[in-house]
Amino acid sequence: MSTNAPELRWHTFHTHKRGNAPDEYEDAFAGDPAKARFAVADGASESSFAATWAKLLVEGFVAVTDGKPWHELDWLTPQRQRWIAEVDGLPLPWYAEDKCEQGAYATLLGVAFKPKTEAEPGTWRALAVGDSCLFHLRAGQLRLSFPMTRAADFGNQPDLLGSRGRPADTPQQGILCERGKWRPGDRFLLMTDALAEWMLRQTEQDHQPMADIDRLLAESTPQDTFIGWVEERREKDRLRNDDVTLLVIDL
Amino acid sequence: MPYAAEITRTNPTCFIFLVDQSSSMLEPFGGQANKQKSEGVADAINRLLQNLILKCAKSDGIRDYFFVGVIGYGGRVVSALGGNLAGQTLVPISAIANNPLRVEKRTRKVDDGAGGVLEQSFKFPIWFESKATGRTPMCEALKLAKQYLEVFLGRFPTCYPPLVINITDGMATDGDPLPIAKSLQQLAGNDGNVLLFNTHVSVTEVLPIEFPAKEDGLPDNFAKLLFRMSSVLPPRLFDAARADKFPVQPGARGFVFNADLVSVIRFLDIGTRVAQTVR
Numbered sequence: 001m002s003t004n005a006p007e008l009r010w011h012t013f014h015t016h017k018r019g020n021a022p023d024e025y026e027d028a029f030a031g032d033p034a035k036a037r038f039a040v041a042d043g044a045s046e047s048s049f050a051a052t053w054a055k056l057l058v059e060g061f062v063a064v065t066d067g068k069p070w071h072e073l074d075w076l077t078p079q080r081q082r083w084i085a086e087v088d089g090l091p092l093p094w095y096a097e098d099k100c101e102q103g104a105y106a107t108l109l110g111v112a113f114k115p116k117t118e119a120e121p122g123t124w125r126a127l128a129v130g131d132s133c134l135f136h137l138r139a140g141q142l143r144l145s146f147p148m149t150r151a152a153d154f155g156n157q158p159d160l161l162g163s164r165g166r167p168a169d170t171p172q173q174g175i176l177c178e179r180g181k182w183r184p185g186d187r188f189l190l191m192t193d194a195l196a197e198w199m200l201r202q203t204e205q206d207h208q209p210m211a212d213i214d215r216l217l218a219e220s221t222p223q224d225t226f227i228g229w230v231e232e233r234r235e236k237d238r239l240r241n242d243d244v245t246l247l248v249i250d251l
Numbered sequence: 252m253p254y255a256a257e258i259t260r261t262n263p264t265c266f267i268f269l270v271d272q273s274s275s276m277l278e279p280f281g282g283q284a285n286k287q288k289s290e291g292v293a294d295a296i297n298r299l300l301q302n303l304i305l306k307c308a309k310s311d312g313i314r315d316y317f318f319v320g321v322i323g324y325g326g327r328v329v330s331a332l333g334g335n336l337a338g339q340t341l342v343p344i345s346a347i348a349n350n351p352l353r354v355e356k357r358t359r360k361v362d363d364g365a366g367g368v369l370e371q372s373f374k375f376p377i378w379f380e381s382k383a384t385g386r387t388p389m390c391e392a393l394k395l396a397k398q399y400l401e402v403f404l405g406r407f408p409t410c411y412p413p414l415v416i417n418i419t420d421g422m423a424t425d426g427d428p429l430p431i432a433k434s435l436q437q438l439a440g441n442d443g444n445v446l447l448f449n450t451h452v453s454v455t456e457v458l459p460i461e462f463p464a465k466e467d468g469l470p471d472n473f474a475k476l477l478f479r480m481s482s483v484l485p486p487r488l489f490d491a492a493r494a495d496k497f498p499v500q501p502g503a504r505g506f507v508f509n510a511d512l513v514s515v516i517r518f519l520d521i522g523t524r525v526a527q528t529v530r
Binding site: 019024044045046048049052087093095096097098099101155156157165166167168201241242 | 257259260261304305306308309310312313348349351354362373375376465494521522
């Protein structure tokens, strides 16, 4: 463990949209506990090569060495070049070529933690484009959700980051940032939109969504249980049928 | 709630395009002396098909979210699909994607990001050539669409309700199309009634009219008839139209005058959308 990173445990869960093949999953997640940086992204289903782009986004975010200004996403440029190198020049039929030319799009939610020092408590910073969400919990209680705060605010046209980086691709709301302090024992959840919407709706209806997450973590094969749990939520709780990704970070 | 079914490959929906190919389509289009209505219609249908395909295009191919039929009505009322698809009725969207008559190279102007304009070439597939002959058997065309839909709804009863898009100058010559339009709209699956939308291609030079809620302001009786034949936008399509900055009022119908209905394809929900100007 690097001295610059707090001690933490993290778990990941993911599953694809019902009716799609597993390899059609277009969310992405990444984490680097040594740097204490984590991210999820959601490739836009109406764009092509979106899974590749979502993966490049999360990998780009977690690879950054902190210290750079938070707002300057310098790391996006090489990731965009990688995406272009991967897709340009592929022999494609006219429609795939057209979609490729348009570029791929994805949301991004990234968070980085700093350890506490003798003088200061531990801190975290997050950035978001679109509707992938961060939840900060303490003692099982939701303290903050970012950037979405109401289940009703989810739609099918979130802000997105484009792989071609054209001026028209600039997210309408820009890159949203949030920061705060953490204490040992706090839990952070990163979710793509369908699950985040469910989480907010459950909270708004005074249900206890955290109890479900606790039960998942207690399982011997949490990822397998997660897939069944998601399917059940789709049936019973109107969890929107979409790719689903969850990162749990315990500090 | 109706009009809420998920559109998937196992539960696809259906688009039927009815295309007026009568001789009145030789008239100029919207006051443009050098463009015939039939050319405006050919452009419209090719753009609709292209946008429908691009909505379903992924890096590994086309996802068959839609079945598509194109019915031409002029001298005869028949499937207007050509080339390898000649004579077929409803085909999956991938079959349309992979079988254009030809692919033209066109250019468009795009923002270069530095205040200038850049010319960019792109491929424009052609499925449908302009054609104008004979009378306007719109009633027959609506009846044929109804036959297509009865088959489709039998096979996919839980589908998002099929959409019929009629592109015409409105002058039916085989009777009053309104009652037949109404009977077409009576067809339903579990998720709601078939939607009939109309695109009025007119010689009249007026500003485009999109999704009106009243017939009062419409320029002529043909437009008013087509308005009455058009379905009211279901809530989600209405919301999507509003989100796309169309100034829609309650009761807005799927009717446009000298405009196109490409936007309707954008309104349909198959997953996360990318805000983009459709050409």
